[in-house]
Amino acid sequence: MTAKRSYNITALQRGLELLKLFASVEGGLSAKKVGLLSGLPVSTVHRFLANLESSQFLKSDSEGVFHLGLSCITLGQAAHAQMDIRRISFPFLQELNQRTRETVHLTMRQGLTAVYVEKLDSPEPLRIHSRIGSSVPLHCTAVGKVLLAHLLEPELEKILRQLELRRFTENTVGSIQELQTQLVRVRRDGFACDLEEHEPHIRCVAAPIWNHAGQVNASLSVTGPLVRMPTTRIRQIAPLIREIGIRISHELGYGKAERPLPKRGDSISARSKIPTESKSRRAVTS
Amino acid sequence: MTAKRSYNITALQRGLELLKLFASVEGGLSAKKVGLLSGLPVSTVHRFLANLESSQFLKSDSEGVFHLGLSCITLGQAAHAQMDIRRISFPFLQELNQRTRETVHLTMRQGLTAVYVEKLDSPEPLRIHSRIGSSVPLHCTAVGKVLLAHLLEPELEKILRQLELRRFTENTVGSIQELQTQLVRVRRDGFACDLEEHEPHIRCVAAPIWNHAGQVNASLSVTGPLVRMPTTRIRQIAPLIREIGIRISHELGYGKAERPLPKRGDSISARSKIPTESKSRRAVTS
DNA sequence: TTGCCGTTTTCATAGAGTGAAATTACGTTT
DNA sequence: AAACGTAATTTCACTCTATGAAAACGGCAA
Numbered sequence: 131m132t133a134k135r136s137y138n139i140t141a142l143q144r145g146l147e148l149l150k151l152f153a154s155v156e157g158g159l160s161a162k163k164v165g166l167l168s169g170l171p172v173s174t175v176h177r178f179l180a181n182l183e184s185s186q187f188l189k190s191d192s193e194g195v196f197h198l199g200l201s202c203i204t205l206g207q208a209a210h211a212q213m214d215i216r217r218i219s220f221p222f223l224q225e226l227n228q229r230t231r232e233t234v235h236l237t238m239r240q241g242l243t244a245v246y247v248e249k250l251d252s253p254e255p256l257r258i259h260s261r262i263g264s265s266v267p268l269h270c271t272a273v274g275k276v277l278l279a280h281l282l283e284p285e286l287e288k289i290l291r292q293l294e295l296r297r298f299t300e301n302t303v304g305s306i307q308e309l310q311t312q313l314v315r316v317r318r319d320g321f322a323c324d325l326e327e328h329e330p331h332i333r334c335v336a337a338p339i340w341n342h343a344g345q346v347n348a349s350l351s352v353t354g355p356l357v358r359m360p361t362t363r364i365r366q367i368a369p370l371i372r373e374i375g376i377r378i379s380h381e382l383g384y385g386k387a388e389r390p391l392p393k394r395g396d397s398i399s400a401r402s403k404i405p406t407e408s409k410s411r412r413a414v415t416s
Numbered sequence: 417m418t419a420k421r422s423y424n425i426t427a428l429q430r431g432l433e434l435l436k437l438f439a440s441v442e443g444g445l446s447a448k449k450v451g452l453l454s455g456l457p458v459s460t461v462h463r464f465l466a467n468l469e470s471s472q473f474l475k476s477d478s479e480g481v482f483h484l485g486l487s488c489i490t491l492g493q494a495a496h497a498q499m500d501i502r503r504i505s506f507p508f509l510q511e512l513n514q515r516t517r518e519t520v521h522l523t524m525r526q527g528l529t530a531v532y533v534e535k536l537d538s539p540e541p542l543r544i545h546s547r548i549g550s551s552v553p554l555h556c557t558a559v560g561k562v563l564l565a566h567l568l569e570p571e572l573e574k575i576l577r578q579l580e581l582r583r584f585t586e587n588t589v590g591s592i593q594e595l596q597t598q599l600v601r602v603r604r605d606g607f608a609c610d611l612e613e614h615e616p617h618i619r620c621v622a623a624p625i626w627n628h629a630g631q632v633n634a635s636l637s638v639t640g641p642l643v644r645m646p647t648t649r650i651r652q653i654a655p656l657i658r659e660i661g662i663r664i665s666h667e668l669g670y671g672k673a674e675r676p677l678p679k680r681g682d683s684i685s686a687r688s689k690i691p692t693e694s695k696s697r698r699a700v701t702s
Numbered sequence: 703t704t705g706c707c708g709t710t711t712t713c714a715t716a717g718a719g720t721g722a723a724a725t726t727a728c729g730t731t732t
Numbered sequence: 733a734a735a736c737g738t739a740a741t742t743t744c745a746c747t748c749t750a751t752g753a754a755a756a757c758g759g760c761a762a
Contacts, residue, residue, distance in 0.1 A: 139427045142430075142468075145425070145432070150490075152494070161709065172709080176710065177423050177751085181423065181424065181429060185429065186527065187432060192628075200526040200533075203495045203496055203499070203533065204436075204550075205484070206490075207547065208440070209492065213483070423711095427718085446739080448739060456721090459720080459723090460719085460720065462741065
């Protein structure tokens with residue numbers, strides 16, 4: 131169903147799938163378990179494990195249990211270091227961190243989740259636990275809603291169809307309808323909130339970051355415990371975070387080129403350059 | 417080629433190779449450049465890039481330049497978090513860091529290089545620059561020499577044959593002969609030094625970490641600027657770092673079961689020279 | 703010993719991946 | 733505008749690769 135040709139290289143896809151499998155479990159896996167979890171025949175699994183090990187993406191201990199290997203660390207490090215949105219955002223995140231004294235996150239979408247790409251802890255003793263590289267759902271986090279809200283229409287539809295709105299707290303959004311209403315508001319206001327929708331006692335505010343092509347691939351957020359985040363404070367933080375989002379966007383080249391920059395919400399129709407999007411760029415009202 | 421059967425899954429190997437290629441350059445690559453650097457035909461490259469992108473290991477920007485993607489970050493993070501030698505070593509590294517007030521590293525071998533797996537900065541204003549995930553040569557670093565010194569004979573031979581002894585400074589070891597002499601000394605003394613052999617003005621001391629099977633897969637080191645690392649200080653640090661290496665080793669199960677695992681003498685001899693564990697298990701010094 | 707269970711290897715075969723070449727897209731020059 | 737050049741993308745017939753059922757192996761326990 132992927133619009134594209136059957137460009138698939140099964141062997142490669144399987145290998146990468148296995149790596150992701152290993153990333154998702156604690157404490158490694160035996161060949162047997164890999165077979166079970168992946169649904170592949172043991173012999174095939176065995177061959178893959180041998181291959182992944184020879185390139186150091188996996189490492190087997192003396193009990194025959196495989197773990198992620200050093201190449202993964204090297205690769206992750208390189209990816210992290212190269213990600214220039216991160217490098218560029220960093221000083222701004224620091225500023226936001228100092229001015230709010232709360233945990234700040236830089237996030238990007240990966241499929242149906244949002245991944246923390248950078249993080250700065252609150253200086254306060256009461257802190258939020260999170261980790262760079264870990265991922266959170268889109269429908270009940272501030273960063274997630276920002277990312278959703280600025281997707282192009284066709285993409286958004288596809289994603290919404292796939293999302294399962296797991297309820298984490300009693301505040302978690304319950305229906306696509308409701309979510310879409312929120313997204314309209316997010317686009318209009320230029321920021322999104324998470325009011326204990328993902329974790330109890332945790333509230334967040336997030337704003338979009340536009341890249342040079344006018345797309346929103348990243349968002350930044352301020353996260354704090356309920357006690358420090360009453361509505362009044364959120365109202366103070368919102369404009370700040372939105373502004374910093376815009377400043378990062380400019381740094382990334384947003385609005386550099388000859389065309390005007392749409393101030394809020396809607397991502398700019400990435401002119402004829404990007405072929406895939408045909409007509410719709412209008413806001414997703416309803 | 418590996419001694420093993422031709423278990424090779426070319427498609428997978430190529431894909432992983434490409435990922436490593438991307439990890440080794442700054443600022444992404446176009447399909448063309450990938451073709452050039454990898455020696456693969458463009459059409460093949462294209463197919464691979466499409467596959468890697470669909471699984472988020474790569475990401476292409478609007479200019480058609482590919483970069484490492486979010487999956488790499490997720491994977492790297494997972495690998496880092498799972499690596500239990502790192503988790504176990506951490507408190508010991510902290511202790512070493514506090515007691516020496518210098519940068520400490522935890523390192524593992526990856527092929528012909530040593531990879532930083534964990535790092536703690538010196539509290540002093542004059543610091544060493546390094547990054548988790550990056551790699552350094554084996555022949556001219558303290559950590560590298562430790563890892564080499566405790567390889568099993570056949571493996572060591574293979575590696576030595578492959579090493580090219582690039583000279584980084586005028587102190588860099590110039591011949592395999594000389595290197596082997598050093599390795600003997602490293603095995604005998606239980607630590608290795610790097611006296612400005614890799615970077616000018618930088619000196620290191622490193623000691624081995626044994627795993628439960630009695631193998632040395634990791635080493636830890638103290639690194640400092642020449643001005644703070646006169647020979648007398650190195651002589652002070654050496655026993656300390658060696659002892660901490662041994663304590664980590666015990667934590668990893670080294671010497672638990674009587675598992676002799678016969679090996680060409682070398683690392684056995686190392687075992688016999690382990691000084692009796694000092695009384696203070698968690699000593700914190702002023 | 704025998705049986706069990708997981709790992710490792712084998713091997714005939716299907717079909718997946720290949721890459722030269724054609725096509726398309728885009729930017730630059732004439 | 734047209735012609736050119738470069739790079740991205742797609743095609744397609746062929747080959748060799750990856751596949752996975754099955755068998756062999758190895759360790760462990762009863």
